Amino acid sequence: MPILSMLxxxxxxGVAVFAATGALSASxxxxxxxxxxxxxxxxxxxxxxxxxxxxxxxxxxxVRDPTYLVITTAAAIAVFLSANRFESRYRxxxxxxxxxxxxxxxxxxxxxxxxxxxxxxxxVTGILTATFGGILRDLLAGEPSVLLRPEIYIxxxxxxxxxxxxxxxxxxxxxxxxxSGALVAFLVRGGALKFGWT
Amino acid sequence: MPILSMLxxxxxxGVAVFAATGALSASxxxxxxxxxxxxxxxxxxxxxxxxxxxxxxxxxxxVRDPTYLVITTAAAIAVFLSANRFESRYRxxxxxxxxxxxxxxxxxxxxxxxxxxxxxxxxVTGILTATFGGILRDLLAGEPSVLLRPEIYIxxxxxxxxxxxxxxxxxxxxxxxxxSGALVAFLVRGGALKFGWT
Amino acid sequence: MPILSMLxxxxxxGVAVFAATGALSASxxxxxxxxxxxxxxxxxxxxxxxxxxxxxxxxxxxVRDPTYLVITTAAAIAVFLSANRFESRYRxxxxxxxxxxxxxxxxxxxxxxxxxxxxxxxxVTGILTATFGGILRDLLAGEPSVLLRPEIYIxxxxxxxxxxxxxxxxxxxxxxxxxSGALVAFLVRGGALKFGWT
Numbered sequence: 001m002p003i004l005s006m007l008x009x010x011x012x013x014g015v016a017v018f019a020a021t022g023a024l025s026a027s028x029x030x031x032x033x034x035x036x037x038x039x040x041x042x043x044x045x046x047x048x049x050x051x052x053x054x055x056x057x058x059x060x061x062x063v064r065d066p067t068y069l070v071i072t073t074a075a076a077i078a079v080f081l082s083a084n085r086f087e088s089r090y091r092x093x094x095x096x097x098x099x100x101x102x103x104x105x106x107x108x109x110x111x112x113x114x115x116x117x118x119x120x121x122x123x124v125t126g127i128l129t130a131t132f133g134g135i136l137r138d139l140l141a142g143e144p145s146v147l148l149r150p151e152i153y154i155x156x157x158x159x160x161x162x163x164x165x166x167x168x169x170x171x172x173x174x175x176x177x178x179x180s181g182a183l184v185a186f187l188v189r190g191g192a193l194k195f196g197w198t
Numbered sequence: 199m200p201i202l203s204m205l206x207x208x209x210x211x212g213v214a215v216f217a218a219t220g221a222l223s224a225s226x227x228x229x230x231x232x233x234x235x236x237x238x239x240x241x242x243x244x245x246x247x248x249x250x251x252x253x254x255x256x257x258x259x260x261v262r263d264p265t266y267l268v269i270t271t272a273a274a275i276a277v278f279l280s281a282n283r284f285e286s287r288y289r290x291x292x293x294x295x296x297x298x299x300x301x302x303x304x305x306x307x308x309x310x311x312x313x314x315x316x317x318x319x320x321x322v323t324g325i326l327t328a329t330f331g332g333i334l335r336d337l338l339a340g341e342p343s344v345l346l347r348p349e350i351y352i353x354x355x356x357x358x359x360x361x362x363x364x365x366x367x368x369x370x371x372x373x374x375x376x377x378s379g380a381l382v383a384f385l386v387r388g389g390a391l392k393f394g395w396t
Numbered sequence: 397m398p399i400l401s402m403l404x405x406x407x408x409x410g411v412a413v414f415a416a417t418g419a420l421s422a423s424x425x426x427x428x429x430x431x432x433x434x435x436x437x438x439x440x441x442x443x444x445x446x447x448x449x450x451x452x453x454x455x456x457x458x459v460r461d462p463t464y465l466v467i468t469t470a471a472a473i474a475v476f477l478s479a480n481r482f483e484s485r486y487r488x489x490x491x492x493x494x495x496x497x498x499x500x501x502x503x504x505x506x507x508x509x510x511x512x513x514x515x516x517x518x519x520v521t522g523i524l525t526a527t528f529g530g531i532l533r534d535l536l537a538g539e540p541s542v543l544l545r546p547e548i549y550i551x552x553x554x555x556x557x558x559x560x561x562x563x564x565x566x567x568x569x570x571x572x573x574x575x576s577g578a579l580v581a582f583l584v585r586g587g588a589l590k591f592g593w594t
Contacts, residue, residue, distance in 0.1 A: 029346055030348070031345075031346070032350070032353065032396070034352045034353040034356055035345070035352060038325070038329075038345075038352050041322070049252065053251055053252075053449055053454065054445065054449075054454070054455065054456050054459060055454070055455050055459060056454030056455040056456075056459075058251065058252070058253070058254030058256065058454065059252065059253050059254040059313075059314070060252050060254075063252060063253060063254075063314060063319060066316060066318050066319060069318060069319075069322065115455075116455070116459060118462060120462050120465060121459060121462060121465075124437070124465065127434070131434075135536065139337060139535060140333065140343060140345060141346070142342055142343060142346060144538055145536060145538060147427075147431070147434075147536060148425055148427070148537070148538060150426070152428070154430045154431060154434050155428065155430040158430055198428070227544055228546070229543075229544070230548070230551060230594070232550045232551040232554055233543070233550060236523070236527075236543075236550050239520070247450065251449055251450075256449065256450070256451070256452030256454065257450065257451050257452040257511075257512070258450050258452075261450060261451060261452075261512060261517060264514060264516050264517060267516060267517075267520065337535060338531065338541060338543060339544070340540055340541060340544060
């Protein structure tokens with residue numbers, strides 16, 4: 001697969017799973033369907049929006065390509081139609097959030113590296129893209145931030161971003177660097193959720 | 199009235215009523231006069247600031263035209279001098295917030311449409327401009343967000359923005375589209391406040 | 397000392413002390429070392445980031461000069477290694493926050509004045525730069541905002557910014573305007589902390 005298509009695909013997937021966590025948050029707060037759409041959009045595109053603003057890339061990505069809004073809308077509707085089937089919506093939210101974190105830490109690092117050429121800034125935009133959507137979601141829902149839970153969270157995003165940047169520096173193909181960074185971030189955060197790693 | 203003057207007038211009015219809700223929040227928190235000014239400014243110009251940043255229109259509107267800061271300051275002082283006369287400041291806050299929401303959803307949609315030409319993005323900037331000032335106010339004041347109240351809120355902003363965009367698409371004069379969108383948004387949100395519509 | 401070096405020095409110092417308050421917040425929440433780094437960075441550079449975005453100066457300052465991230469990292473590590481020695485970390489946080497507020501209100505006003513030429517906007521960017529990092533820190537940590545404490549807070553930032561702007565207008569040398577503005581802001585906020593001024 002060409003690397004550009006793969007980047008888009010991972011990005012769309014990350015937006016979809018984060019949007020689903022936002023919609024699950026709306027579900028837990030018993031909001032109406034428009035509330036699902038709103039929380040889905042804010043959570044799905046919040047991290048990338050902050051990243052674009054900081055890098056000076058405005059108008060931001062979802063203004064340039066409204067496909068992203070279609071994706072958050074579809075994800076929010078899917079959750080609206082199915083959320084009541086899940087026994088523990090918060091548990092599901094945490095696992096989807098882990099998937100979104102894994103996808104966004106490498107995507108954010110990739111965009112930061114492309115824009116600035118600095119590995120340090122790539123780590124920062126990786127972490128920021130991966131965490132800010134969830135931070136916004138929890139702030140707006142009035143829930144304790146997932147940042148403050150005892151298990152590993154920001155460290156997983158850092159690990160994934162760092163592995164991506166290091167793999168590239170050691171000459172790995174971009175697709176391999178992306179996939180291995182995302183996979184390791186997911187394993188670290190997943191281990192934290194499953195085994196309570198701190 | 200020329201459409202540009204009318205746009206400015208509606209915009210100034212929206213900033214004034216949102217600034218008043220911020221100042222009422224400061225009053226409920228027993229802040230000093232500078233706290234009133236701060237909460238007035240953040241609430242009055244917060245939504246439009248986010249809109250401008252996302253659309254890539256920086257420096258933002260109130261840096262280009264400091265009249266907006268004069269308006270938030272005047273509204274905050276007016277509340278400072280009169281807030282103790284109101285029996286229920288929270289009730290007043292909610293009604294002024296409804297007026298601000300109605301004015302800002304059409305103004306935000308108008309600016310989003312002018313900047314992008316996309317009706318979908320116009321809905322998004324309409325909702326975002328109408329809600330983000332109040333979200334910031336509640337976050338900074340440590341109050342449960344008005345978003346999470348059971349009655350209709352975001353939907354009212356969506357209705358107003360959508361009516362504005364549709365009216366234009368069907369050839370309505372801009373002033374008519376603006377006024378009807380704002381009026382319907384206010385009626386929807388006002389009905390929610392008065393009759394508890396959910 | 398040339399005025400540019402002095403500006404950089406005050407700016408770096410402000411970032412360092414605000415980063416330390418963020419790390420203290422992470423310490424109070426018993427986060428891991430990565431949490432210290434994250435809260436240090438967000439608090440140290442949050443206010444200046446918002447200032448740059450509003451003024452249309454993107455990419456923001458710490459993307460242009462990553463020294464700032466090195467400083468927040470160093471400050472966070474210093475707090476990580478020493479925080480358990482302090483009897484009252486919250487008291488220390490408040491005093492460092494006062495120092496950061498004093499440094500940032502004049503730095504923010506200086507940058508706002510340089511960018512816009514408007515004394516009114518200089519006051520606004522002064523207050524915003526001085527307060528927004530701490531607002532973010534408290535929001536993310538789920539703590540009551542320092543804004544809402546009864547003692548003088550925003551007023552101290554306003555006093556410092558105003559003294560800086562007025563001193564310049566009356567022909568004072570820039571270094572004198574910077575130092576006197578920062579000193580008076582610190583004295584006002586320090587008096588509020590020490591004697592409970594409201």
